[in-house]
Amino acid sequence: MAHVTLKKRPNSAAEDQWDPLAAKKHQSNKDVDDPAAALANSRHEFGEHGGVNMSIEASATFTVMEPETLQRMFAGELGPDRDFYIYSRHFNPTVLNLSRLMAALEGTEAAYCTASGMSAIVSVLLQICSSGDHLVAAQTVYGGTHALLTHFLPRTCNITTSFVDIRDYEMVERAIVEGKTKVLYFETISNPTLTVANVPELCRIAHDKGVMVVVDNTFSPMLVSPARLGADVVVHSITKYISGGADINAGAICGPAKLVNSLMDLHQGALMIMGPTMNPKVAFELSERLPHLGLRMKEHCHRALIFAKRMKKLGLKVIYPGLDDHPDHKLLKSITNTGYGYGGMLCLDMGTEEKAYKLMSLLQNYSQFGLMAVSLGYYETLMSCSGSSTSSEMNEEERELAGISPGLVRMSVGYVGTLEQKWAQFEKALSRLVEGSI
Numbered sequence: 303m304a305h306v307t308l309k310k311r312p313n314s315a316a317e318d319q320w321d322p323l324a325a326k327k328h329q330s331n332k333d334v335d336d337p338a339a340a341l342a343n344s345r346h347e348f349g350e351h352g353g354v355n356m357s358i359e360a361s362a363t364f365t366v367m368e369p370e371t372l373q374r375m376f377a378g379e380l381g382p383d384r385d386f387y388i389y390s391r392h393f394n395p396t397v398l399n400l401s402r403l404m405a406a407l408e409g410t411e412a413a414y415c416t417a418s419g420m421s422a423i424v425s426v427l428l429q430i431c432s433s434g435d436h437l438v439a440a441q442t443v444y445g446g447t448h449a450l451l452t453h454f455l456p457r458t459c460n461i462t463t464s465f466v467d468i469r470d471y472e473m474v475e476r477a478i479v480e481g482k483t484k485v486l487y488f489e490t491i492s493n494p495t496l497t498v499a500n501v502p503e504l505c506r507i508a509h510d511k512g513v514m515v516v517v518d519n520t521f522s523p524m525l526v527s528p529a530r531l532g533a534d535v536v537v538h539s540i541t542k543y544i545s546g547g548a549d550i551n552a553g554a555i556c557g558p559a560k561l562v563n564s565l566m567d568l569h570q571g572a573l574m575i576m577g578p579t580m581n582p583k584v585a586f587e588l589s590e591r592l593p594h595l596g597l598r599m600k601e602h603c604h605r606a607l608i609f610a611k612r613m614k615k616l617g618l619k620v621i622y623p624g625l626d627d628h629p630d631h632k633l634l635k636s637i638t639n640t641g642y643g644y645g646g647m648l649c650l651d652m653g654t655e656e657k658a659y660k661l662m663s664l665l666q667n668y669s670q671f672g673l674m675a676v677s678l679g680y681y682e683t684l685m686s687c688s689g690s691s692t693s694s695e696m697n698e699e700e701r702e703l704a705g706i707s708p709g710l711v712r713m714s715v716g717y718v719g720t721l722e723q724k725w726a727q728f729e730k731a732l733s734r735l736v737e738g739s740i
C-alpha cells in the first residue's frame with residue numbers, strides 16, 4: 303500500500319475499525335449533548351511525524367500499488383473508511399477530519415465540508431430533491447438562499463418552494479403537499495430578523511408528513527444543536543462564526559451517513575459531480591479554529607446581550623432574542639445548549655435607510671466601533687443595512703413579509719478591545735448622530 307497510516311492517539315475511541323463518516327457511532331456522540339464535549343471526544347489526528355497537529359494531505363490524487371485496488375475503489379469496495387482515497391474532489395483525509403469535527407459539533411452521524419455555505423445548501427437540496435419536487439421554507443432566510451429557492455431552483459430544476467411564516471404551525475402544515483414536498487427548510491435564528499425557529503415542533507410537523515428537515519445553523523453554532531432537537535440535516539456557512547477570521551469561504555453539510563455518502567456517489571452525488579470542493583489547506587486551518595469556537599461564541603453572546611440591554615435603555619429599537627421582551631426569548635431559552643448565551647447578532651431598527659447608514663458611517667469612521675461590511679462572526683463588529691445588502695435579492699414585498707424594515711442595521715458583535723471601550727465608542731457615535739439631527 304502506498305498510503306500513509308497516520309498515528310492515532312492512544313486510547314482514542316477510533317482504535318477499532320472506524321467508519322470515517324459515521325463519527326457518532328464510534329465516538330458515542332449520541333449521548334453527548336454539549337457540542338464542546340462532543341468535540342473533545344472526537345478522534346484527535348496527529349501529524350505524520352508525531353506533531354500535535356495533523357499533517358495536511360495536500361494531494362489532489364492518490365496512488366495505489368496494485369491495479370485491482372483502483373478497480374475495487376471505483377467499485378466502492380474500498381473507501382476512506384479503510385484509508386483508501388481516490389481523488390480529492392471525492393474524499394480527502396484532511397477535509398474528512400474537519401468534517402468529523404463538524405459532525406461532532408452538530409451531533410450528526412456524518413458531515414462533509416464544501417467550498418462555501420451556498421454550495422452546501424444547493425448541494426444538499428439537489429441531493430434530496432428531484433425535478434418536480436417541492437420545498438416549504440421560512441420566508442425569512444438569507445437573501446442568497448431566498449434567491450436560490452425563488453429563482454434558481456425553479457428555473458434550472460423545476461423544484462419549487464412555498465414560503466411560510468414558521469411561527470405559524472398551521473401554515474407550515476398546510477403548505478406541505480404530501481408526496482411532493484421533500485424538505486422543510488429554515489434557519490435556527492433567521493438572517494436578518496433573528497426570528498427563532500421552534501426546531502422540535504417544526505420537526506414533528508415535517509416528520510409526521512414524511513418530510514426531511516434541513517436547518518441552516520450559521521447564526522448559532524454551539525448555542526443550538528438542531529440535529530439534537532430532531533432535524534435531519536444541518537448546514538453551515540463556515541465562513542462566519544466557525545471560521546471567525548473573515549478570511550475563508552467554506553460550508554458544511556451535517557447529517558445521516560447515508561446522505562453524506564450519497565453526496566459523493568460517482569454517478570449521482572451532488573458534491574462529487576458539481577465539485578464545490580474544500581481545499582485541504584483550508585480544512586486544516588479551520589480545524590485549528592474549531593477548538594476555540596465555544597469560547598468565542600460565549601464572548602460574542604456576552605457582549606451582544608450587554609449591548610442590547612444598554613441600547614434598549616437608551617430608547618433604541620433593539621431586536622435581540624436574548625432580551626426578555628423578545629417574542630422568541632422563552633423559545634430560544636428552551637432550545638439552547640447551556641452556558642453559551644443567545645447569539646452574537648443583534649439588530650437596531652433605525653427607521654429609515656438614511657439614518658441607518660448615517661449611524662453605521664459614524665460608528666466606523668468617527669468612533670471606530672465597528673466596520674461597515676456584510677458577513678458575520680468576525681472578531682471585529684460588522685454592520686450592514688440588510689434591506690439594501692444581504693437581503694437585497696428579495697423584492698420590497700418579500701422584505702416586508704419577512705419583517706426586514708429599510709432602516710434595519712444588522713450587527714455581528716465582535717469581541718476585540720474591552721467591552722467598556724467599545725460601548726464608549728458606540729455612545730460617542732450615537733451622540734453625534736443625535737446632535738446632527740437636532
Ligand SMILES: Cc1ncc(COP(=O)(O)O)c(C=O)c1O
Nearest residue numbers: 418419420444493520539541552
Ligand atoms: C444564514 C446564512 N446561510 C448561508 C450563507 C451563505 O454562505 P457563504 O457566503 O459561505 O456561501 C450566508 C451568507 O451570508 C448566511 O448568512
